[in-house]
Amino acid sequence: MKIKAQYAMVLNLDKCIGCHTCSLPCNNVWTNRKGAEYMWFNNVECKPGIGYPRKWENQQIHRGGWTLGEKGLQLAAGGRVHKTLNIFHNPDLPTIDQYYEPWDYDYAKLIESPARQHQPAIRPRSQLTGEPLDLQWGPNWEDDLAGLATTGGGDVNFKNLEVATYLQFRNVFMFWLPRLCEHCLNPACVASCPSGALYKREEDGIVLVDQERCRGWRYCVSGCPYKKVYFNWHTGRAEKCLFCYPRTEAGQTTLCAHSCVGRIRYVGVLLYDAERIAQAAAAPTDQAVYPAQMEMLLDPEDPEVRRAAKAQGLADNVLAAARRSPVHALICRWRLALPLHPEFRTLPMVWYVPPLSPVSVQADTTDAQDQVDQVDRMRIPITYLANLLTAGDEVPVRLALSRLMAVRQYMRSLRLGQTADTQVLDKVGLDLPTADRIYHLLALARLDDRFVLPTAPAGDAGIYKRQGTCGFGDAM
Ligand code: SF4
Ligand code: SF4
Incomplete structure (x- = not known):
């Protein structure tokens, strides 16, 4: 048994009001930069719908995540040899239109407009080209089921349902699905990177991009089945959710969780047996992945687990946080929270009630x-x-x-x-x-119950020093 600690999040979909407040502080702090205009590390999708980027859940199109074939577990887009042979052309990359072309407005025209009979109007302009834009799609284009009659048929979650029935007004249903990087236990983004630039932190399982090592191949972008790695066209490097590690190292929760108006988010520590990752990810059927993932998660109250964790060097404050962990209670004790698309076999760590x-x-x-x-x-x-x-x-x-x-x-x-x-x-x-x-x-x-995170040990100053490489260096 090799015990590791993983930071995880649970979102209670019963309470999400679709206000998008979570996305804004994340955007203000992490992606309010040139080259990142189209990125939403946290976005909120309206379900049913095809989301952002379009049809991200359909791996027949996007070929992200892992598949179980005759040779065992393989990246759906092909292994290292396949990638090397196609390194200058990746056919599985989403296009900017599938995300959306980011736009802005020339607000000065409104402010500086002279008095006139009719109110002045301004047209959207592409943030990429500066040209006027005919808006056709956006990151929350489907909010409140807008356009469902057109896009609904493309939602893969209607499998085994008569989709036409649920597109009729009298049967329609709706809820919101806030999404961020899953900080997976078996991350396809890490396995897809030819440069070894993506890595999973030993101490808390947060998945990050080493900006120094990234060469902009973008196989992480297509390899992630949740489409939560983005390519910065200005820096030529990949970027993704950092689980707000400068905050979590100080014992604070992520910006999206802290700002959540509906108080639907819970953040805490899970203990798991790293020796069972390969077995769980290669569970014989798609439906067997979730139970296998549950078997990997360890009970922090189990004296045997605590003894082994201590012997393997887990800090006392991490173990104390694991025992108070709200996410452990929701996922393991009460079985109220479930993983998002476990069939992608990345063993995601953001779960949903x-x-x-x-x-x-x-x-x-x-x-x-x-x-x-x-x-x-x-x-x-x-x-x-x-x-x-x-x-x-x-x-x-x-x-x-x-x-x-x-x-x-x-x-x-x-x-x-x-x-x-x-x-x-x-x-x-x-x-x-x-x-x-x-x-x-x-x-x-209250806050202290919903977010239970240990602070980084004082002697672990190296984590903070790494900000220049696994954060965004001078760009921040
Ligand atoms: S969800 Fe995050 S950790 Fe998982 S494969 Fe995608 S980018 Fe990597
Ligand atoms: S802030 Fe909370 S309630 Fe509002 S959309 Fe985000 S997750 Fe939902």
Whole structure:
């Protein structure tokens, strides 16, 4: 057993209000620079939809991530030999149109306009060429389901569903999916880089780009199935989410999590067995990847794990943070959070609590059998959520939704002054203290409960010094 610590995030999709506030501080701090105009390290997509860049989830088109073939686990876009032979032409790269051509406005024309009969108007101009732009697409073009009738058919999460049914107004459903780099345990971006410029930090698992080593081959961009590495056309190098490491090293959470208006984000430490990575990533079927990933994650309360972790040099404050970790509770103890597209086999570390869709739910029954029935009758089809979060396996999604519903009904019985309805909890495998903890964490938790990160050890000043290479050097 080789124990490692990994920083991870959980997002509760039930509470995301699609305000995009998370994207803005990230953009202001990390990508507000020349060459990075089109980059959103954090973006918020409206589902159903095809996202940013367009159809990023469709690996038939983008060929990112890993596939399990006759020779075992392989990069979907081909291995080192294939890359070397095609090093001057990468056919799998997304085009700028698939992201969007960034634009700006000449605001001075508004301010300096002389008095006139009609209000002055300004046209969008490309930030790349300066030419007037006919806007056709943007990073949140599909917000509030805009254009769903056109793009909806391209959403791969409708697999095994009659997509036309859900594009009809009376059946349509909607939720938001905020996305950032997954800081994967088996990152395809790292494995794709011919220069060895991408690396996963030993101490916390954050995946970074060494700007000194990057040669701009862009195989990381196409290799990432989540399309969360970007090419800076000005510097000629790759860039990606840094999990705000200058903040996390000081024990603070990421900018996107800190600024989240809906308080949907949780950040903490997971302990995992690094010796099981290869086995989990090469699980025999796509649906077997999520359970294999769960088996890799270790219980920080287990005395054997704690003893081994200490013997292997994990710091006391890291172990203490792992024991208080809200993400460990949501992912492992309560099984409420699920990974995004585990079938990409990168073992992602940003997880999601699936959204309830209460509009069509009769929430006043206390019978647990009805609970399950209700979950199946929710407006958002379980099949859609399962395609998004568990490679189509509906069982874990149904369990998470049933537990959320049960806690909601238990709290409802308390709030209405009735006898606490614990029966509903029994039926979904929750006890009373656990239900209280879930309610507290999902509904009331303050900053200190939602974000539990250790500070970097004082003697580890080297981490800070590396900012010049794994950050953006002088460009920042
Ligand atoms: S999500 Fe992040 S860590 Fe995972 S493959 Fe993509 S860029 Fe690499
Ligand atoms: S700030 Fe929070 S609530 Fe708003 S879009 Fe981002 S994740 Fe959702």
